[in-house]
Amino acid sequence: MISVEQALELVLQHAGKLQRCRQVNIEAALGCILAEDVVSDVDSPPHDKSIVDGYAIHEGDLSGENQLQIIEHIVAGLVPSRSLEKGLATQIMTGAPIPTGTAAVVMVEKTSTQNKGDLEFLSLTERSIRPGQNIVRRGQSMKLGDVVLRQGTLLRAIEIGLLAEVGRESVWTLIDPAVAILPTGDEIVPHTEKPPPGKIRNSNSSLLANLVMQAGGQPAESDIVPDHAETLLQAIEENLDCDAILLSGGVSAGVHDLVPAALAKAGVKQVFHHVNLKPGKPLWFGFFDRGDDRPPCLVFGLPGNPVSGLVCFELFVRPALQKMRWMKPRGLPIQRATLTVEHKHRGDRPSYWPAEYDSDSGQILPLSWQGSGDLRSLTGANALAYFPGGDRVWPVDEEVTVYLLPASS
């Protein structure tokens, strides 16, 4: 049975960068991946500017000892009309262009003013003023023609602000990975129905669809596929045009686990089945090559138990989606944390255990849960605690690795 690391490497070998793009308005671009290089059409700042409210002074007055005549008031949005000379000063707002002849700007807090008739005079309380003080030069942040954002950049609030600064109304972005979700099994009914004896509601589709959304994919939920070879084959074939398919259920050792056979029949090449981890051992992975220039459709046969499905999603599907989206496939963020309770680990398989991580104290509490079907206990989890394979008692305060689950706000 292959290890988590080997399995991840195989998944990433088959995951390819997506290429299809669409133009989106920058108001709707949060979380998108930029599909073009963005070039600035302006210098920023567009002029030598003051970074404080204060007074522009001449080189000859840097000693700070002279009384200066104020010749102009430049509020934001205006440009100076007069040059500075020794003995003159111009009042200037944060961000405003400095007059020609400016050597430095003195903060308003370090000045006082006095009126004499129609004239206004300035005294400085600051001495030995550094040339260039409080001035940012034109183009110091970026120059016209600079590539300011590269293809492949994840657009956060900051990048969208920058797109506005360079005048973009819309940008080309990658189309989100299309991820089909196929719940399988005669034992599940739609979540909108009351399950008869022996059956349970389909919670996996909701869980997986939202995990896909959190990971930047576009989920498409299929109807429940019964344990029937032909129907299963048809459902798989209908979705091979997607970037990925997540099947849930039908991959463990039971006689009615028809998924691997149906996938083979559909032309999906198996890469591995079973991974040495807990929960999630039955994971099946393969790919379907469409014979065009698109990356193959990745097919994940996820275990039907929701906790197993979640763990497999976070360890394998999320990094694959990251790679498809041109991001570093780093999976969940990792931390080290100290155990708040003793934890007994049993069995050969490395475990990824639902846990509650407290970032303030750096502590981790593995939660008690009732097997992989217990979604309720997972609601208390914001992390997975990692325990290597082997029987061992992990004492209180021992440090372990934790994977932080996404929070969404």
Added chain:
Amino acid sequence: MISVEQALELVLQHAGKLQRCRQVNIEAALGCILAEDVVSDVDSPPHDKSIVDGYAIHEGDLSGENQLQIIEHIVAGLVPSRSLEKGLATQIMTGAPIPTGTAAVVMVEKTSTQNKGDLEFLSLTERSIRPGQNIVRRGQSMKLGDVVLRQGTLLRAIEIGLLAEVGRESVWTLIDPAVAILPTGDEIVPHTEKPPPGKIRNSNSSLLANLVMQAGGQPAESDIVPDHAETLLQAIEENLDCDAILLSGGVSAGVHDLVPAALAKAGVKQVFHHVNLKPGKPLWFGFFDRGDDRPPCLVFGLPGNPVSGLVCFELFVRPALQKMRWMKPRGLPIQRATLTVEHKHRGDRPSYWPAEYDSDSGQILPLSWQGSGDLRSLTGANALAYFPGGDRVWPVDEEVTVYLLPASS
């Protein structure tokens, strides 16, 4: 001048939990705050079930030494029709209901079968089987009538999966905080225009609107408000019905910084103006009490420089939105990290410095940036590094506190 901690306390004193709700389909509930307690309408599991593919056996056969006759095959979705007795076994799939008389389930991997005529027999390779092994009891995860999710819960993929499990098609959720964004200043033009000399594009509205979205709020962008007292007053009054208003610009010491005066005229009570931090010192904060049972409208006068605006948003607006959304107002997640370069800190004010954090190595690189107007350099930042006030050289490898900026996927 008040400290960051004092300012945050004052902000949170005036931020109140929002109460308005709407019903959303669970497919559209990701990131919402639950506004009701959710009760389970089922036992989960709904029956005593097997957690493996294998064979249910009777108490009398726990030694593992007997050959057993297989009397039934229970695939997922079916219920057993026959009770077990000593000497009999029932094949069972993961999740399926166990027959009455079952003492334990043995994994299929620890069994072998043999056909004798029409009969099928089972041998076990496991000995001294623990009673209850591989069985989860009905209702062990949750019982009919249990409150499984509490009002105030942030709905992640896990919680939405659980809502499906308890049969919910829709839930009551809090309406997202409505946050008006008012960019002010004669020096800014819409980002869709080419700025004439002395002017710059409005990048703050895009930055702030997306920060609001990332924090779970609903932004409403206003047109640019010129430096004109009456227009400013009108724009403020038109937005006092929102949960919060973010003004950008017009709060520093310049003569045209009309915002505090207009806010006073609109009946917004000032709580503080200026905070001892860098960048972001000019921050203004107040509130407007509408005289009804809603929490007051919080009004933030953010500095016009985008980096200052970002820092003020993360330190003060995000925690306020968290409190409005019934969440713990913890702000950004915090980490300790070691400096990869020496950092010279100057000045009395504590600084929140754009930086690049590497979670793998736990290292932090403060970025060089060209003043608070330099949004471009921020695109490399995924964190703010904190340096307390006071002139000091921070050496390589020294540990500092970092605030992690949100990534969105």
